[in-house]
Amino acid sequence: MCPPLWQLLRDQYGKHAWRLAVLFAGQDVILTQRDVMALTGLAESPARRLLKKWKSSFLVNEEKVGRSKHYLFGFYAALNPNGRMYEGHLGDKTKLHAATVRDAKERATAARRGTPAGAVAWKAANPRTRQAFLDALPQDADPVWRKLVEEGDELAMHAHLVAQEAEARSVPSTPAVLVEEAAVVQPAREVDPKDLAVMKARLGITVPG
Structure with missing residues (x-):
C-alpha cells in the first residue's frame, strides 16, 4: 500500500x-x-x-x-x-501534516493554560464553569472583563489578562526595591523644628524643653 x-x-x-x-x-x-x-x-x-x-x-x-x-x-x-x-x-x-499541525496547536494550548492568566481564561471560558465564574464576580468588576467572560472567548480573555499583568508589573522579591524607588520619586526632606514640635504636640508626645 x-x-x-x-x-x-x-x-x-x-x-x-x-x-x-x-x-x-x-x-x-x-x-x-x-x-x-x-x-x-x-x-x-x-x-x-x-x-x-x-x-x-x-x-x-x-x-x-x-x-x-x-x-x-x-x-x-x-x-x-x-x-x-x-x-x-x-x-x-x-x-501526517494534519496531525503535526494539530499536535503543535495542542502543545501551544497546554503551554498557555499552564500560566496563571491562561488557567483563569480557560476556567472562565469553560461552559461548565463560566456561569459560576460570572456569579462570583463582584458588582464593581471591570466591565471589559465581565463582557469577555460573557462572550466566552478564551484567547481574548487571555490576551486581556496578559496585558493587565504587563501594566501592573511583577511584585518585587524584597522591600528594598520599593524603598529605593520611593527615595527617588519622593526624596526625603528636612522637617522644620517648629512643624515637628506641633506634630508631636498633636500626638501627645512631650517635647523636651
Missing part, C-alpha cells in the same frame, strides 16, 4: 507520474520528451499531452537547452517536507 503522499501523487498526476517518482526515488530529475516516452511506453502525442498537463499543475518545469526541451520533474520539491512545494501543495493534504 502506498504512503498517503505517494497515493495523492498518483491520484492527482496519474499513474505515469507515480511510476516516475518511484523510479527516481522521489528526487528531482531532468528528462526529455524522448526519455518520458521510453520510461512510460507512451507514443509521442500522448507523452506531449501528459507533459503539458504536468506543466500546468506545476509538477514539471520546461527548460530550453539549445534547440531541445528539457523537463524538470519536481518530485523532491513536492514530496519531501524540505522541498519548496511541499507546504501548500501536497503536504497540507496528508494525514
Whole structure:
C-alpha cells in the first residue's frame, strides 16, 4: 500500500507520474520528451499531452537547452517536507501534516493554560464553569472583563489578562526595591523644628524643653 503522499501523487498526476517518482526515488530529475516516452511506453502525442498537463499543475518545469526541451520533474520539491512545494501543495493534504499541525496547536494550548492568566481564561471560558465564574464576580468588576467572560472567548480573555499583568508589573522579591524607588520619586526632606514640635504636640508626645 502506498504512503498517503505517494497515493495523492498518483491520484492527482496519474499513474505515469507515480511510476516516475518511484523510479527516481522521489528526487528531482531532468528528462526529455524522448526519455518520458521510453520510461512510460507512451507514443509521442500522448507523452506531449501528459507533459503539458504536468506543466500546468506545476509538477514539471520546461527548460530550453539549445534547440531541445528539457523537463524538470519536481518530485523532491513536492514530496519531501524540505522541498519548496511541499507546504501548500501536497503536504497540507496528508494525514501526517494534519496531525503535526494539530499536535503543535495542542502543545501551544497546554503551554498557555499552564500560566496563571491562561488557567483563569480557560476556567472562565469553560461552559461548565463560566456561569459560576460570572456569579462570583463582584458588582464593581471591570466591565471589559465581565463582557469577555460573557462572550466566552478564551484567547481574548487571555490576551486581556496578559496585558493587565504587563501594566501592573511583577511584585518585587524584597522591600528594598520599593524603598529605593520611593527615595527617588519622593526624596526625603528636612522637617522644620517648629512643624515637628506641633506634630508631636498633636500626638501627645512631650517635647523636651
